[in-house]
Amino acid sequence: MDLASKLERLSLELVQKQDYLYKVTVNLERLESLLLSFLNEFGYITLDSINCRDDLEDGFFTITYCLQTKKRDHIVMVQTKIQRENASLPTMHTIWPQAEIMEREMHEMFGVDFPGHPTLIDFALEYWDNMPPLRRDFDTLEYVNSMNPFRKQRGDALDAKEEMKKKREAKKAAKLKAEKEAQTKAALEAQNNPSDEVKDEE
Amino acid sequence: MKNNLENTIKIFHGPQHPGITGNMSVELDLLGETIKRAQTHVGYLHRGFEKLIERRTVVQAFTIVCRICVPEPDPNEENFARAVENLTGLEISEKAKYIRTMVLEMQRLATMFLWMGGQAGSIGLGLIPQWSVCDRDYMLDRFEELTGGRVYHMYAFPGGVRRDLPEGFLERLSDLLDYYEKRIIVYNNTFFDNVIFRKRAIGVGVVNRDDVLKNAYVGQTMRGCGIKKDVRKDMPYLMYDKLDFDIPIQQDGDVYARAIVRRDEMLQSIRILRQIIKQMPKEGEILQKIPKHRKFKLPSDDTYVQTESARGAMSYYMAGDGSEKIRRMQVRGPSLVHAYTLLEKLLVNTELADVAMTMNSLGICPPEIER
Amino acid sequence: MIFQIILLIMLAYVVGFIYFGLYRNITARIQSRYGPSVYQSFYDSIKLFSKKNTVNFGWMFYLGPVIMATGAILTLVLIPIFSDSDFLRSVTSQGNLFVLLYLMVLGPLGNALAVGTGGNPFGVMGVVRGLTRLIGLELPFYIAVVGLIIAANSSDIVHIIDLQKTTGLNIINHPLLFIGAMISMVGFFGESPFDIPGAPQEVYSGPRTEFSGKFLALLMSQGSLFAFAKLVLIVDLFLGGADSLEMLILKTFAIFVTIIFIGVVYGRYKVEQAVDFLMKLPTLIAVLGLARVVWFG
């Protein structure tokens, strides 16, 4: 592919993921210039989307820009990593107008800052004062439990595993009991009729 | 710039409004009836899908994705299934591919009928919604037979589809297509040729052709401007490379051009469905046998899939992390850019009466903007 | 006399509501469904009268429906219902077409007054649209009426009816005037393509947005009274009036169904498109009719 050689000159590797999907990984310093050269030199004029992934364990966000040419016959993902703490990215809204809304969403959902972005305000949430919700350390279930009570009628629910164990134990106990009873019965019988046994022996 | 907004009154078009497509609102600054500024507000439908999906395994997340866009769930299922298949390297059988293609095209027809109702309703032609929603219902009846669900089908499972075709299904579908062909002529007479619709729609909401490619406008917005692009042709998935169909285009870029493109696409959908009915293999595995009771382990990798929905290209970004759960799934539907970047621009200097019409013709679906 | 007036209002009320019910049914049939019961409008109006009102915009707001109802009732009383009987003759002979044309505008003005105090932007917008549309509607209708007055040499409706008995129906004698008047009558009935004031996709219910409960019921009642009055007016002017109740209902129903058909199959013009259209085509037709009357008798 032509793009691969072009990128090789920039010492970047183009990886083919699927039939129509390619990926370039780049570090944050070179991101802006690479996107500009994608737009101006390589002919990738469409910014399809900006995706953000929270890699909590490694402590960074993975940002993916998906670009397409005029022909729209393949997609190139330009991927970069930014620090999770005080995350900040260059804004692309001056180049691609649609980036404005994508970045606004990312700001709200991940808390990524975009210096120079004009409208970094609420996108979908209203009066939100908690952690940005799509960060993976935000526990949505805990938040729900603190805000909203569920219905209480389901209190009689049983833990099936426990019940299974209980029943198994009960069965075992019943079996043991039965065995014991049988034993004691036998023993009792033996005690009650020792004479018979003796007689038998005789 | 600020002087423009003097003497304007501010009204809210939505969220509870008969002229809005779903639950969103547009804040309008009006000078008389002329709009001086428009601002989209969403968030009334935000559920945090992407958060919910992170908490679920692949099998569990499968049932939730179709809710992302309510009027047309199937492209979502298809995208999700294909993303999982890409990540895990599953191959699906030819019959499953045909069935999925068929479901997608059926969904496209159903969505188009619903759109036609909305578009006609937005100009006060109450007759067409009554007819077209009923016609859409007949397609939902077929879905009911095939998938067991009326609106949410939950049918395209990663690795195939969940059920085989019922007996005699293809014949009944074929009958329905005959009926639809007749109906489209009726709609052509009563709606597309209607003098009022032509008068209202021609020259309104004109999209600038130069913006289209750069700003990632998709679907009919793009094809109404004379740009012949369609994911089904450019990056064919499923069986689309083996099927014969055209991409209808119009040159004007206004509401009427988009309506005509949609009408022609309905005819193309019928054409595709007829081919599928003819070519559908009799035998074939419906669902791949997945070891360990339908448990998927996604590798720590990412992928990006695109499907042509009835309103344009819909894309999913999906990444796994080596466990059963999905690390991240991001939805990029066609509405996001249309509702913000495009709508806010198009509405300026049009009239209040054009808002509902323009919005409908862009195919905006609020639940998909904010997930 | 008072008894007759009350009888007339009751007749108009019943016929108007049943017509409204039929309107819903016929529309529903064209939309291939059954539609509500014919008496649905009665149910609606009684239910609305029984609702509690908790909003208070002041007296002016609530006078609006009253003014509108007054306009409707006066219009109704001044139109001769039957051509041959003495029913209400002494009242109708007091009025002539000019008074009627004035009274027909009273309703929208009362509405404007009320909605203005309500302060709902959608209501105000609807009223402005309604008044703008009225300019367009009145022109062809007034020209047609003037043409009839010239032809009959009198502005008395009774005279116009009587004249049609000798010269033949005006619909045949002056078809151009009839077409012009009918097109604007579609607008007076608030039907598509001229239903812009209350377009739900744009301004909710337009002028009615803030009205609820009893006042909405009053609006609906006056609407059906007024609709009946307008139908009778058209019948009197162009179809030679009616000499019996059956004839009246037959003729008004024919006009009504025509209006419904036009309303169902077309969409809605924007307000300036509507005025533009009304100023051009129907006005042209009416003017041609007028010219024909003036030059050829």
Place this chain on the structure above:
Amino acid sequence: MESGFYGSSLDDSLKCKFEESGLENTHKIMEKAVNWFRSRSIFVVAYGTGCGAIEMPPTFTSRYDAERMGVIGVATPRQADLIILSGYLAYKTLRRVIRTYEQMQRPRYIMTLGSCPINGGMYWDSYNTIKKLDDYIPVDVAVTGCMPRPEAVIDGFVLLQKRIKNGEKAGWEKYDENFEFYKDNQKRVLGGHIDPSYETDWYNLKSGGKA
């Protein structure tokens, strides 16, 4: 809240008047008649708060035609008797719903569609949706399903009509009686911001940023 003149028939003052003149039976019959008319004519404002919005068009158009039962769609909450909340409610929507509901005139009813307003539904662990709607506004009829078919919605209408006809205690009366309870719940979950906010100065933000 209610002024004498704009008040209504069949409220307490009227009842007193009837009772004073010894006409309790007449009042009862009148009330029954009015209840019947109320059940035959239900004006609906359909607020598509969630997925259920997709089943509203089939219910109200020619396939299922709810209008034949006297259930008629209107545009504004002022004229409506019934508000249909079709699906889950985000917090942002709940603010608008409360406002819409309070604009409706009594008697007013609420119908919810889908399992989400009942106990969270499939968004039970979502950070942005309401789990138990009847804590915040009184629900008269709940229809389950995901989504409920139009048949189920019509069943809901039939149930509501039966309730109105029998003169059973409706949600709006509960809302008036337990106003404090509902308001407290609303405040708890909406953080005091019960009215929607429309205060952001978009225009200055944009031009200021880009200049």
Place this chain on the structure above:
Amino acid sequence: MAIDIKGVLSPLSAIGTLFEHPKTLTYPQAKKDIPVGYRGFHINNLETCIGCASCEEICMNEAIDMIHPDIEYNPKNTSGCVPRIDYGRCCWCSLCTDVCPPSSLKLDNICTHAECDPDNFLYMPKNIKNIGEDVS
């Protein structure tokens, strides 16, 4: 002033529908046949249910509770519990029926349930052997 004659006249063809039969389903009176295989409400064959709680495990809505039934059930039931479904949670995805090892849990094609009290949506699946048999 050009007049679009076709555009004016062709919509009038719609009036012909007035004389056609309406397409409406008069629902409470006339019911539509819901096909077998529709994902409606749950049924559970207590004779074969083994109380394994697979359905509870797969349900991501946590809609399924295992409780002791009032009536007679399968003696081989390992836990003595049968599923009860909260219809304030269920989304009728039918994953629970897919994973059911003895296929005792199924979805019927009955699917309407309206209730005044939102507390009454805990649904005990009907004890039916097969779909179609004894729906009472």
